Amino acid sequence: MGCKILVVAEHEGGAVRDITWELLGLAHAVAPQGGWGAADIKAVLPGQGIGAVAAAIAGRGAAEVLLVEAPELQDYACDGYDRAIEAVVKAEQPEILLFGHTPNGWDVAPLVAAGLGVPLATECSQIAREDGRWLFSRKAFNGKFIQVLDLGKARPLVATVQKGAAGPFAGTTAGQVRAVTPALGVLKARFVETKKGEAGGVDLTQAPVIVAGGRGVGAADKFEIIKSLAAALGGQVGASRPVTDMGWLPHQHQVGSSGVTVNPKLYIACGISGAIQHIVGMKGSGYIVAINKDAEAPIFGVADVGVVGDLFEIVPALTKAVKEARGQ
Amino acid sequence: MKGLVLIKQVPNTDSPFRINSAGTWVDESNLTYVLNDYDRYALEALLRLKDAGAMTEVVALTAGPERASQALRTCLATGADRAIHIKDDALTAAAPLVVARAICAAIKGEAFDLIACGLQADDDNHMQIGGAVARLLDRPCASAAMSLELRDGGTARVERELENNRLQVVDLKLPAVITVQTGINEPRYASLKGIMAAKKKEIRTVTLADLGMGADAIGADGYRTVRLTPPPKGKGAEMLQGPADQVARELLKRIREKTGVI
Structure with a gap:
């Protein structure tokens, strides 16, 4: 015993x-x-x-x-x-x-x-x-x-x-x-069912490339530059929790412990500080690029390559470079 | 029905965080404080029940130093009816279980049908107060609530957030406790009228001594933060610098070499 x-x-x-x-x-x-x-x-x-x-x-x-x-x-x-x-x-x-x-x-x-x-x-x-x-x-x-x-x-x-x-x-x-067989007594919580959350057409788990935006993107309409880079790379758009909470993107774009766990070949985190809840959902990615204005952001701890700077300058510049490389 | 929201005042997440000289917590001198984000959703969940006529009173409670009363004022301005402040500087270093005991002592004699709090506080990330209070009061608890519905027969139906976009539906017999995940609702902001009205609302202040918890209630059990350190750098990112066009070319080169997606 x-x-x-x-x-x-x-x-x-x-x-x-x-x-x-x-x-x-x-x-x-x-x-x-x-x-x-x-x-x-x-x-x-x-x-x-x-x-x-x-x-x-x-x-x-x-x-x-x-x-x-x-x-x-x-x-x-x-x-x-x-x-x-x-x-x-x-x-x-x-x-x-x-x-x-x-x-x-x-x-x-x-x-x-x-x-x-x-x-x-x-x-x-x-x-x-x-x-x-x-x-x-x-x-x-x-x-x-x-x-x-x-x-x-x-x-x-x-x-x-x-x-x-x-x-x-x-x-x-x-x-x-x-x-x-301990006595359980009178129970006040009762399990009803397990069900799927809100449905959507996005499946980030199969995406080879994910370009994800965080709080640093700033507003729903500013996600266009994230979407453009994802499109240029043939990838999907991901998000951290604040983005979906604020309704900038639907919940099914959320990567992290309360969203989906992903492992694409390439993960580009833009304006995402790297709360642990997000990192657990993407740290298995093949190659991680982080762009953030805060040099101390934890996201740089898991990234392969990082840029401290303004995502509104760097992301469009990268989109342009990718398009040129692909002859688009 | 009466509702209680347990809230915390936490440093603004954009604050310049530095470790204090003792190396045991953050240096609080450079911080600005706000109402914990998760708690805004917990308050909103109760205010919606009050708006719908299902709840007659919503009370906000915090345990923290003097400055925490500002977060209670925010709750009062947003729609809470009154507030309770367990005021003690030592609470910052207390084990969550000790805080939970103080909360239970402070609300003794009051019959709250539903107690709500945020899933976690943005500073210590403990995720314990809701569950500990529930257990001490012998009530059922559901964490990470993404929806809340009061049903006939004195139950609350809660959808708990699980991993991979799944929900666990659970019925709690009232009185009960829930911890609220962000995204359950869209929290309202205080109106000017609400801010004015809040000035007349009551904040009852109690100390740990008032609650019969002496100086030995905190720390005597040996619970303490030994140190606070920066996280390990991991593999460490290679950092690129320079004009955006140049950085973009360097990124493209690495993406080509390392990933094969282009």
């Missing part, structure tokens, strides 16, 4: 979500710093009819999977999942509790931490031991800075972990699956 690191596993449609493998990868990577081994890493898995999912996780990273099955847990609901996870945490007494920083992970983690009465570090990119303490590195000010947090004396130390913070666990384990 008991464990040192407890990972909250996620599943969907009968499959393990990738974030779960990453959390297990992170757990295995940091466990030696605590003097722990593979046997100290477990997973909690709320759901219904997911024995096969539990077995898969026990075979790839978890010494034991605490499987909490109930009809109310068939789909995600905040209070049911909160109670299932809190009960397992109280029984297992882990030192560290890890959630994925996913829509369901960030939804339930504050409930669990508050229920346990312990602090929480969200959207962590790194967990490491320093001078005998566990420190949690996370983005603050939308990615302008890294905040290194000491969560203090309370246990467990609770964190939500950014996607891509660790590689997926690639080994095998001969873990066990153990069913637990």
Whole structure:
């Protein structure tokens, strides 16, 4: 009984979500710093009819999977999942509790931490031991800075972990699956359905070239220069969140954690500062060009080539050069 | 029905950010402050319920230093009926859970049917206050709301934003808490009339001591920011300089060499 690191596993449609493998990868990577081994890493898995999912996780990273099955847990609901996870945490007494920083992970983690009465570090990119303490590195000010947090004396130390913070666990384990049945009580949140957001004709995921504009473009009608460059390159127009929020472009143009994840051969970011929510959606692009007036903009941290300057001069000049090169 | 919006005053994102001398947070001396953008959408969501006659009162609450009262004034000018200010300089360094406890203490005795806040604050990006308050009050919570609809039988139907343009529809039994994603609505701005009217509206100020939370409520548990650092430069972009035409030619050359799209 008991464990040192407890990972909250996620599943969907009968499959393990990738974030779960990453959390297990992170757990295995940091466990030696605590003097722990593979046997100290477990997973909690709320759901219904997911024995096969539990077995898969026990075979790839978890010494034991605490499987909490109930009809109310068939789909995600905040209070049911909160109670299932809190009960397992109280029984297992882990030192560290890890959630994925996913829509369901960030939804339930504050409930669990508050229920346990312990602090929480969200959207962590790194967990490491320093001078005998566990420190949690996370983005603050939308990615302008890294905040290194000491969560203090309370246990467990609770964190939500950014996607891509660790590689997926690639080994095998001969873990066990153990069913637990905590009382869930009367639940006040009820899952209704999952549905598609607003539909549209744009599919950025298949575009070889994306020219994206951000807040720095300034207005809906000023997107013409972005559209012209995209057209010259045979690509699509992307946008950061403020652009779609302000209605300058429809939502389906939005790249980032709440929009689409893209990996074109070429991504040109114009007037996009590079909030982490945007970067996670485009950092996998083959070649990244960033044009921004602020030399300190985080976008330059992920770009291959950058220009500090006025996009209203540089973008039209690039469009002209591309057209000449293509004989247009 | 009564609604409560939890708001925060945050540095304007265009501010010149510098790390303070202790290396633990930003230097606040050069910053200008605004109402957190996400919170404008949360306030608007409640004001729309009031406009529709479903809500009788909308209260705005913040926890922060003296200057934060300005953000409450903005809410009052935009349409909130009254405000509560938990005023303490120490709150900036407090764990979100401690802030959530203070909020719950400050609203004790008031029956709010719906509590709304922004999905996150633009400074610390914690994304915790809504969920923590919900759990402390034993209420259901839905984060990243993209739509909100009150239904018969005392429930709120919320569409939560998921990844890849999908939505999760969830019914919350009232009283409940939601955290609001930007884009759920188009927030209104304060009118001149609203600004004038706001001057007569009440801001109730309470301190942590008033709430029975002593000096040891913050930091005694060892929670602290060890350091704030610039992000790693990553692979580091090659930076081009010069006149636009010249920069464009250099960009074209690299795009040709590296991507093959031309």
